Amino acid sequence: MIGTIYKCEICALESSAPIRWFVIHCSDAKLAVCKWTEEQAGKPHALHFCGEAHAQVYISRWFESFCGSAVMLGGK
């Protein structure tokens, strides 16, 4: 466990002692933001972000991809 290096998905910053980082779990249907814990960060498919700003970048992209592909919801 000691020495695990985490890398921000947005800026590729690496840290072995991530403080105030965030973990995001997401799928096509759902996105969940978690406070940083070793448990959350170590889960398969967990995404790591060096701070709120970069977590938000990812969330924005997720919204965009969702909206862009949600043909059924287009228009009204």
Ligand SMILES: [Zn+2]
């Ligand atoms: Zn970052």
